[in-house]
Amino acid sequence: MTATRLFEVLGLAKDAATGGDLAVRSPVDGAELGRVRTASLRDLDAMIARAVTAFQTWRTVPAPRRGELIRLFGEELRAHKSELGELVTLETGKIREEGKGEVQEMIDICDFALGLSRQLYGLTIASERPGHRMMETWHPLGVVGVISAFNFPVAVWSWNFALAIVCGDPVVWKPSEKTPLTALACQALFRRALKKFGDAPNGLLEVAIGGRDIGEMLVDDRRVALVSATGSTRMGREVAPRVARRFGKCLLELGGNNGMIVAPSADLELAVRAILFSAVGTAGQRCTSLRRLIVQERIYDALLPRLKRAYESVKIGNPLEAGVLVGPLIDENSFAGMQRALDRAKADGGQVFGGRRVLENVFPNAFYVQPAIAEMPGQTEIVKAETFAPILYAMRYRDFAEAMAMHNDVPQGLSSCIFTTDVREAEAFLAPDGSDCGIANVNIGPSGAEIGGAFGGEKETGGGRESGSDAWKAYMRRATNTINYSNKLPLAQGIEFEPMA
Ligand code: NAD
8 A cells, every 4th residue: 555545544634644853764675654843842742731731530430431432442543554554654754564463562551451441459458547448549640641662653553552541640751753644644543532532621632743852852851741752762861861950750661781691402403493483573663572582502502503594584675575574774873773784793712603684676766675694703892782674692501690791791681582392491481590681481472462461671771561460550659548437546556645734
C-alpha cells in the first residue's frame, strides 16, 4: 500500500501527514513519506494544559470504565494491525513480520491493561493500635509525559499509554522525530476509540512532534507528574537530573549491551537460532539486541563457523519483501557509527566478519549492511559501549566464574541469557550473584520479551520497569490510610501526649 493510502485507512488527515514543516524519510529507500507539523513551545504548553484539565475528570472515572476505553482502542488496533504494521515498516525499516509484531504487542498490552483496570489493588495492613485499621490506596498520579525512541515507535509508547489511561492519567507524547507518522496514526486510531466511548474528556492523548527542545520542555514542566523516557543513555543522563530538580518522577528505559553465555552443555542448534534472531533481527536496532557472545573455549570453534554460515544465509533487503530478514539501518549516522565501532574493534585486535554496506546501487539513499561478527581478544572498551547496529562481539571464556564476571562487566544492565543444559549453571546465572540485568533468560535469546513481565534494566539502562507485572504502580500515587474506629486516640510507638492535669 502507498503511504498516502495507509494514512487514509488509518484515519490520518491528509494535511496532518503531508502539510507540515518536518520531512519524514523512509529508511527503506530514503523517499519522503510525508511532512508533519512540529509543535511550538506554545503548542506544547496548550497540550499540557488540556491534559491537566482532562486529569481533573478522568481521575474520578471508575477504573473499569477507563479500561473500556483501552478495550475500544485495542479493537481499533486489531482492525488495523496490518496497516499500522506496514507504516511501522515504512518509517523504521523493520521487516513486515516485526512491524505487525509491534502492533500485536500493543494489542496484548491493551488486553492486559483492561484486566488490570479491575485489579489496581492496595493492601490492608495490621495496625499496632487497637480500634484502628490501615490500608493502602492507589490513586491516579497526574499527567504522564512519554518520550519515545525510533526503534519501537509505537509498542513502547503503548506500554505506557494503556497503563496510564487505566490508571487515570492523561498522556502527552513526544515521539522520536524520526518516526512521527506512526504516532499520528496511533492518535487517529485512539480518536476513533474515543468516539465510540462517548464521554471522555479532551486531552487524554496529546502528541507533540519535535526534537530535543520539545522533549526538554516536557521534562521541565512541573505539571507533568511522571516523565517516562525511552532512548539512549545519553538522553537519560540529561533527562533524569532535570526531572529530579523539580522533584518529578522519572521512568527511564535506556540503552542495553546484552550478553549471552554459551556453556559447553548448550544445545548449539538452539543457540545458533537464538543468536541469529537476537543479533541480526531488526538490523541490531533493538534495545535488547544481542551484542556480546561469551562462549566457552572448548565449543567456540564449533559454534562460530556454524554461526557465520547462518549469517551468510540471511536475506538482506527491502523489509516489505517476503523472505527478507534484515532491513536497513535507520540513517546514515547509524551506518557511520557502526563503521567507527568496527574500526575500533579491529584496532583492538578484533577479526571482523561482515559489516559492509550492501545494495548501494539499488538504494543509494538508504543504508543496508551485512550484520557483523567481531571476534575479540577480550572485552575492550568498544565492546562495553552500545553501538545501535548489528555488531556481535564474540569472546571466549574458560570457567563459569570468568564468564559471569565478563558478562556483568559493562555499564548497562538490560537483558541477558545463558544457553546451557546444566541446571547448576542455569540457576547460578539467575542467582543474586549471577546476571545483574533486569531480564535474565535461560535457553532463550535476550530479545523479544512478552508484555506480561516487567520490562527494563539496571545500571545505565536507567532502572525503570514498564509493561507487565506491577509496573502500573509507577503511574499511580500511593496513599497510606489509617482509620480510627475507636473512641480513644492512642499514638503510634506508645507515645503518651496528654496535657498535665
Ligand atoms: P535517542 O536518545 O536519540 O532519542 C530518544 C528520544 O529522546 C527521542 O524522542 C528524542 O527526541 C528524545 N531526546 C533526546 N535528547 C533529549 C533531551 N535532552 N531531552 C528530552 N528528550 C530528548 O534514542 P534513539 O536513537 O531514538 O533510540 C535508540 C536508543 O534507545 C538506544 O540506546 C536503545 O537501546 C534505546 N532504547 C531503549 C529501550 C528500553 O526499553 N530500554 C527501548 C527502545 C530503545
